[in-house]
Amino acid sequence: MNRIDALVIGGGPAGLAAAIEIGKSGLKVLVVDEGVRPGGQLVKQTHKFFGNKEFYASIRGFEIAENLIQELKKMDNVRIMTESTVIGIYEDGVPVLHRPRDKTILYHPRRILVATGASEKYLQFDNNDLPGVYGAGAVQTLMNQFGVLPGKNVLMIGSGNIGLIVSYQLMQAGVNVKAIVEAADRVGGYQVHADKVKRLGIPILLRHTIVKAIGEKEVQGAVVVQVDDRWKPIPGTEREFVVDTICVAVGLLPSAELIAQAGGKLQFIPELGGYVPVRDEDMRTTVQSVFVAGDAGGIEEATTAMIEGRVAGLNIVKDLKGSIDGVYLDHLKSQLEGFRSGPTSEKVRKGLRKLGIEFHPGSYEVNRNSVSKNYIGKLRPIIECFEAIPCNPCETSCPVGAITIGENINNVPVVNYDKCTGCGICATKCPGLAIFMLQEFPEKGKAIIGIPYEFLPIPEKGEMVVTLRKDGSVAGTGVVHKVIKTQNSTTVVYVEIPIEHASEVRHIHVGEKEENAFVCRCEEITVEEIEKAIEEGFTDFEELRRRLRISMGPCGGRTCRLNALMILSRKTGIPVEKFDPGTFRPPAVPTTFRAIAREREEDE
Structure with a gap:
């Protein structure tokens, strides 16, 4: 009959943390996850986490996933079922589809925790169905989980933490991020994330939005425009970007469908991302046997998702075994209080207040100087x-x-x-x-x-x-x-x-080191050729240009000038700033003789 004590739907940070707490009690637990491997968003997160040491601060997301999974593997009473989907919650059981076998198994859990996370919001603009338009989660999956680059030149839409983090990770992978476009008048993510991308030279265009993807069979460019105080495009402010990828990172929607199927009440709370399940501070929904944790209950950080998962797990144990470590539960709730007491959690506090759950702002200090x-x-x-x-x-x-x-x-x-x-x-x-x-x-x-x-x-x-x-x-x-x-x-x-x-x-x-790597792509000049010319005695940029034709191609040296100067600096030991960068000659862009002929007739 597949009777189990607890069914955890979703193997992300909230679900895994909950399964650990339930598993410690000896109860029989099944974790169902759609992924090839459990971990949810953690497996594609290569950045280090904020927070405190107890909840994996300064550890990269994929490492956190591995730590949680290894802890669960030590428990014989916990089973993780991957590549599987709960297709509904019914009074007479919960059917789980195992996709590799195309087989459905009916389970009868005494308690259910829904930790299904969130889905990405989409953005409406012309040609938004072209190949090359991705959500940020898809880009992370391709790049960080499977090692596939989405493209060579990317326009990022959205400056929340996800947009900023994925932009940084794209640059780490060698992808050029042309710009980050943000409709609001300020960056949505943490300042430290914004500072990271700014020092990489990525411009952040505030009060801008995308209006069109250019291309017929695939993305070949994008049109962005300034917006006014009512978020309406301002005519005449259009700009085009030559990109092959448009990455959309404009927020998440809680995946609360299963709770609604189970009879749980949903409430629209924009501060939490949309329709979220009504629940109490113990993470119990309006259905006595169904709990929620993580982004399925409101969009927030992975750290708070793990804490919520542990709170929900302990309350499931309390339901089924009668008692738990109350001091530990109070400690977890106090941790949530601390994490949500700062200014970045003001919106979350406002949303939770609509559910009757109160978190108070704390007294924090920002004007503290280290002299x-x-x-x-x-x-x-x-x-x-x-x-x-x-x-x-x-x-x-x-x-x-x-x-x-x-x-x-x-x-x-x-x-x-x-x-x-x-x-x-x-x-x-x-x-x-x-x-x-x-x-x-x-x-x-x-x-x-x-x-x-x-x-x-x-x-x-x-x-x-x-x-x-x-x-x-x-x-x-x-x-x-x-x-x-x-x-x-x-x-x-x-x-x-x-x-x-x-x-x-x-x-x-850091400049190119590979001898056969191209420095000047227009003229196909390699590192080895430049180094050989320097060894022959061509020791300033103009001499190198005359010897090799470097920076004399269509781009006018935009991509090769600095790298050539770097090689010159490395070979001679002279700092780059001591070198003359050479003459910048017109035309600034390739131009035909026809276009500049004086007083030509239209048909000539």
Whole structure:
């Protein structure tokens, strides 16, 4: 009869966390998940999580999934059924379709937890059905789960955390993100995520939206336009982007259909993403035997989904066994209170209030200064985290207790530089890549900046790199002083730079190393050819141009000039900023003789 104690529908962060709590009690649990492997969105998340140590802060999403799965595999009373879908909830049982066998199995659970997550919102614009228009989740699945690039040039629609994170991951994979388009007048995601993409040179176009995908059989471009205060397009402000991929990241919709099928009441609450199940603080819906957790109950972060899953799991155990560890349940609820007490959770608090669930804003501090300038000459962290978000790995990872967040996890961190030893552990642990190491040498006019770096190739000691400012513009060049690598964490590259650049340099660009790699695609000039010419004595850019025709193709040097200068800098040991970039000759774009002929007749 397939009688089980608890059926967990959805093997994402909420479902897995709930199954662990129920499984610990010895109850018989079945987890049903549609994926090839369990983990939900976690398996495609390569970024590190915010939050605290108890709930996997500073650990990458796919690692969190593996940790949860391994914990469940140790329990003989818990079974995970993948590539399977619950097709309905009925009074006489729950049918589960196992897709590989195309077979339906009927289960009779005593309690049900719906942790089905969310689906992506779609956006209406002309030609939005063209191949090449993706949701952000699909892009993450292709890229991070199956190693397939969606395209070469991407336009991202939406600047929430998902849009910002996926833009960063696309750039990590070598895909060019042309711009991030946001209809609102401010970025929707965390400031630290926005700062990460800005220093990669990705523009964020506020008060813009997409109106058309260009192409017939596939995406070949996109038209975006400015919007007014009523979100209406402003005629005459259209811009075209040449892209082969449009990625839509404009929000999520809770997947609460199964709860409605079971007889649960739904309520439209825009702050939580749309129609959500009415439930209490124990995660019980209006159907006594059905619970909910995670995005299915309202769109929020994966950390709160895991806490909700554990709360729901404990209450299922309480129903079926009569007692639980009440202190632990209260602790979980207090964790939720802390995570939801900051300004980024204001919308969630408002939505939950409509369900009769009250969470109170906390007292947090953002105007706290770490006076770094008084410690010039000492290697120390510079923390550029100015927004109140629930996160404290910098505090918990510091071996000497030099970084303080305080009682409210939403407080901005403060550094006690008298205690700080300059170990740099905090820079490797920060999920927002917002901590930089700095040491100045005023007498030499130099400084060493430690940059959190998550790209390939990783430069080597002594290598010349291009240094980039906070806005992605080129500051100059630097020499790699040392490289600190840690497994599955963030590499920190220490670069020697002019001291006047110390407050601005926040990223680096590493040039091509492969000898056969093209530097100038227009003229098909390789790294090897440029290096050989330099060895022959052509040691400035104009000489290289005359020798090789580099930057004399249709692009006018837009893609090859800086890389050629980088190779020249590396081979000669002269900083890039010391070189003349060469003459910028007209025409700025390829132009026919016909177009510029004077006083020509129309038919000539």
